[in-house]
Amino acid sequence: MAKEASSSKARSLAPGGKHVGNGRTASSSKAASRKQNRKSVDPTKLAWSTVHLPSEAQSGGAGVTESDFFNTLNWNDDDFMGLQEIDDVDVVQESRDDGSRTISFLASDNKLKGKQTKAKPTPKLDFAEPVALKKKPKKKQLKKRPVEEVASDVDEHATLDSLQDADITAATEEFDEAASDQYETAADFTLPAAEGEEAIAAGDSDLDLDDDDLAEAFRNAHELDLQDDEEADAEFDNAVLPAWSHLPLHADIKRALAQKGFSKPTEIQNRSIPFALGLQQDAASSDDSDDAAAAASSSRKKRDVIGVSQTGSGKTLAYGLPILNYLFENAENAVASSSRSRSAEDVPPPLGALILCPTRELTLQVSSHLTDLVRASCLVSDADDDEAEISHKKLLRRPQIAVVCGGMSEQKQRRLLEGRFRQGDRKAGVDIIVATPGRLWEMTRLDDHLAARIKQTRFLVLDEADRMVEVGHFAEMEHILNLVNRSEARRPSEGKEGQQRGGDSDQDDESEVESHGVKPNANMQTFIFSATLSKALQVNLKRRRKVQQFTKKRHSKRKENATTLDELMDRVDFRDESPAVIDLTPGQGLPEGLMETKIECVGKDKDLYLYYFLLRYPGRSLVFVNSIDGIRRLTPILAQLNVTCYPIHSQLQQKQRLKNLDRFRAFNRSGKVTNCVLLATDVAARGLDIPSVEHVVHYQLPRSADTYVHRSGRTARAGRTGVSLALIEPKEKTLWAQLCRAMGRKTDIATFPVTFSTLALLRERVELALAIDKQTHEANKQAHDDNWLAKLAEEADLAMSDDDVDPDAPTAGRSRAQNGKAAAKLNEMKAKLSALLAKPITTTGLSHRYLTATGLQGSAWVDDMISNRSHEQILGVQNTNAQTELQSRQVQPAKKKQKMVKEGAVTNNKGKTASAPQAAGKKGKVNKQQKRKSE
Numbered sequence: 001m002a003k004e005a006s007s008s009k010a011r012s013l014a015p016g017g018k019h020v021g022n023g024r025t026a027s028s029s030k031a032a033s034r035k036q037n038r039k040s041v042d043p044t045k046l047a048w049s050t051v052h053l054p055s056e057a058q059s060g061g062a063g064v065t066e067s068d069f070f071n072t073l074n075w076n077d078d079d080f081m082g083l084q085e086i087d088d089v090d091v092v093q094e095s096r097d098d099g100s101r102t103i104s105f106l107a108s109d110n111k112l113k114g115k116q117t118k119a120k121p122t123p124k125l126d127f128a129e130p131v132a133l134k135k136k137p138k139k140k141q142l143k144k145r146p147v148e149e150v151a152s153d154v155d156e157h158a159t160l161d162s163l164q165d166a167d168i169t170a171a172t173e174e175f176d177e178a179a180s181d182q183y184e185t186a187a188d189f190t191l192p193a194a195e196g197e198e199a200i201a202a203g204d205s206d207l208d209l210d211d212d213d214l215a216e217a218f219r220n221a222h223e224l225d226l227q228d229d230e231e232a233d234a235e236f237d238n239a240v241l242p243a244w245s246h247l248p249l250h251a252d253i254k255r256a257l258a259q260k261g262f263s264k265p266t267e268i269q270n271r272s273i274p275f276a277l278g279l280q281q282d283a284a285s286s287d288d289s290d291d292a293a294a295a296a297s298s299s300r301k302k303r304d305v306i307g308v309s310q311t312g313s314g315k316t317l318a319y320g321l322p323i324l325n326y327l328f329e330n331a332e333n334a335v336a337s338s339s340r341s342r343s344a345e346d347v348p349p350p351l352g353a354l355i356l357c358p359t360r361e362l363t364l365q366v367s368s369h370l371t372d373l374v375r376a377s378c379l380v381s382d383a384d385d386d387e388a389e390i391s392h393k394k395l396l397r398r399p400q401i402a403v404v405c406g407g408m409s410e411q412k413q414r415r416l417l418e419g420r421f422r423q424g425d426r427k428a429g430v431d432i433i434v435a436t437p438g439r440l441w442e443m444t445r446l447d448d449h450l451a452a453r454i455k456q457t458r459f460l461v462l463d464e465a466d467r468m469v470e471v472g473h474f475a476e477m478e479h480i481l482n483l484v485n486r487s488e489a490r491r492p493s494e495g496k497e498g499q500q501r502g503g504d505s506d507q508d509d510e511s512e513v514e515s516h517g518v519k520p521n522a523n524m525q526t527f528i529f530s531a532t533l534s535k536a537l538q539v540n541l542k543r544r545r546k547v548q549q550f551t552k553k554r555h556s557k558r559k560e561n562a563t564t565l566d567e568l569m570d571r572v573d574f575r576d577e578s579p580a581v582i583d584l585t586p587g588q589g590l591p592e593g594l595m596e597t598k599i600e601c602v603g604k605d606k607d608l609y610l611y612y613f614l615l616r617y618p619g620r621s622l623v624f625v626n627s628i629d630g631i632r633r634l635t636p637i638l639a640q641l642n643v644t645c646y647p648i649h650s651q652l653q654q655k656q657r658l659k660n661l662d663r664f665r666a667f668n669r670s671g672k673v674t675n676c677v678l679l680a681t682d683v684a685a686r687g688l689d690i691p692s693v694e695h696v697v698h699y700q701l702p703r704s705a706d707t708y709v710h711r712s713g714r715t716a717r718a719g720r721t722g723v724s725l726a727l728i729e730p731k732e733k734t735l736w737a738q739l740c741r742a743m744g745r746k747t748d749i750a751t752f753p754v755t756f757s758t759l760a761l762l763r764e765r766v767e768l769a770l771a772i773d774k775q776t777h778e779a780n781k782q783a784h785d786d787n788w789l790a791k792l793a794e795e796a797d798l799a800m801s802d803d804d805v806d807p808d809a810p811t812a813g814r815s816r817a818q819n820g821k822a823a824a825k826l827n828e829m830k831a832k833l834s835a836l837l838a839k840p841i842t843t844t845g846l847s848h849r850y851l852t853a854t855g856l857q858g859s860a861w862v863d864d865m866i867s868n869r870s871h872e873q874i875l876g877v878q879n880t881n882a883q884t885e886l887q888s889r890q891v892q893p894a895k896k897k898q899k900m901v902k903e904g905a906v907t908n909n910k911g912k913t914a915s916a917p918q919a920a921g922k923k924g925k926v927n928k929q930q931k932r933k934s935e
């Protein structure tokens, strides 16, 4: 075997990347002798140290403040995040005759984390002949610490250079104790972001090593140890999860489900997974049973599925589990076969699944949901250790998921798509791509390799399908679907036989179109899911084969009168002649636990009612506004009123969008839901799964029933309860009636009970906040105009006086004195509002100074205080939640009437509760009449 050795310095600036260098000036004889003492070492045993951010970060060298510095960093690139380095280590690459290579790391003992007495010196990592390692030693009791932590401990006291061998040994002894399993250590080492959910969501958890040689060395290290996992791969005991026992999912997936506490499948999962796995051949919906197409398609084992079920019912796993199951079972085969075919013809390996979602946040969430399950499937518990830990060796074999969406670095997404190194192959590419159509097409059209992978995808998912195919929304969808679609001439609708195939063979139809050197996958399974796929759409999807729709004539006609229905039928090339349709929506697609309610009020009072609701019923509330301008107006007003709110809309930077979502999701230190508001446009209406959202408020009505359903579905998820409140102004009444009609609603929803005396007390606060906002705007505008003028004057080298005002400017004529006056007024209003906000609201008839003087009411309040039931901000009322309030009014109509009268609401002559402005107006009239009488 001819060997040709070369020494290299490797560098990487990727998260989790390493920088190996021997660039130290080693002119001394000491250095020379150190070189002589070098031997081949396991890279995972080296004492890597974390690379810290440049000192500008601390000094603000790149800007005025530290945050300025961070703002100047391009976070879309990798900067120094996660980089680790080591000096004085040689990376030696040796080529063999057969084309394989070996990589070894040469270093002296003092470069290791500890003494190497326990571990055998690592042999050269050999691609061709992996060396079987010793069985994994038992874990020690001491808790494992990540390498970075230990390495930074060392850094704190001295540089590696200056440390004596003994010091290094002492500093790393603790780590050495803990890291008895070298490959778990390696996994910690190479997956520093693996502990952070966000990183996983963004796809950072992969072995994201930029340097090929280094990563290959790690890969080999991992591969060598993979054989150790066999005992953990034991059969799953179905008694642990009896409700899942009828679904033959991979044992590790069942372990993950148990670990996540998903004790039984949700109904959509229960009904759709059997079709996807090929267990059930009749369509789930009974009306399909007489359909000859169903019989025809029974020859096909694994079915295409169209799933419709209410929001929050677990649709992600309904399509995710069959995909993961396929990939878990076929992982090794797929990679092995892909590498074979690649070496022969250089054909890109097929993609496992392509999941298309309408929003960026949803792509991240779907990816995170599936990654979570994949990670949970890799948990192994040691007999000595109660706590299960992730086996990174297992994780390496599991499907990799990458997100492709706008607003984030395209370059990084490209790199993530390459995936990590795996058996017998170089980077085999990720298995699952979760993408928004825009960015995916942008990347695909310039990348034949990616296009070829997509073309062969085994699964295609359209999540929120109705939205995805909405006319004019995702022009790029058409291009992507064209990639995976077979030629139109081969579609079943043209009457050609032979499209149905059982089994999973991907190479049995030679006549299909070829481009990019590959054919679309004849066995691709298509999953289409949404909470709002209309019945008509489902029926037509089932009958699509009967419709002669693919002639060019019809195609052009469709373009003119296209509907969502036609779009979906025309665009998706189901391989299954009659996809299984599982529709579990009883009618409107709203979750069972949702309590809908409304408040009718004049438009200018919406802010007041919103504030009332948010103050009276604290919790996690999602407020939908129709426009970005609306959000920009409301955010500062709520902030003035001390309501913690985070905006989210499409014009916000993606980083900020995600940050705001995270803040909204966050729990406080004691693990409780924080009282906060997410102010959102419909960018957050679909799919987002945020735990414990108690209220959804439609500040403005959506323009379609589907959007109303999706917005409302952000609460009452996964079997929980929640409230959806619509604020309806008079001009929205027609729209509301249309929405109700579209949802097939016969009776209107209940009006939310409002305590008008409390509302009146809040009016002053809201009016002040609005005035402050207006004044601030004016002041800002004035300052902006002044600055502009001053700048022009400065550039022209002119002196400015009060008279030098642009006569055409709207604020023209305002003197400095006037500006000063305005500022003083603004400060005064702010002070007044602060004083109001500092004092809790006191309900009528109650004095918080002289509790005992307020009789029964006061003593009841004291009782409530003692038993912790009183409202924090409104004295005299109990801390009830909106659901209880609504329920109690609905359950006790008689009591409700009484109470409403007591609270100031007026019932009209039809016995219905009057809407708020009506009530307020009538009350005003009544009071005036009484006043006149008494006079």
Ligand SMILES: Nc1ncnc2c1ncn2[C@@H]1O[C@H](COP(=O)(O)OP(=O)(O)OP(=O)(O)O)[C@@H](O)[C@H]1O
Pocket: 261, 262, 263, 264, 265, 266, 269, 309, 310, 311, 312, 313, 314, 315, 316, 317, 530, 531, 686, 687, 688, 689, 713, 717, 718
């Ligand atoms: N079998 C299960 N048991 C318990 N909880 C589950 C199960 N499957 C999924 N979930 C949980 O249910 C929640 C909602 O799931 P998911 O987001 O998939 O709903 P969805 O139907 O896609 O909602 P939407 O229509 O709004 O997109 C998630 O938090 C998920 O973890």
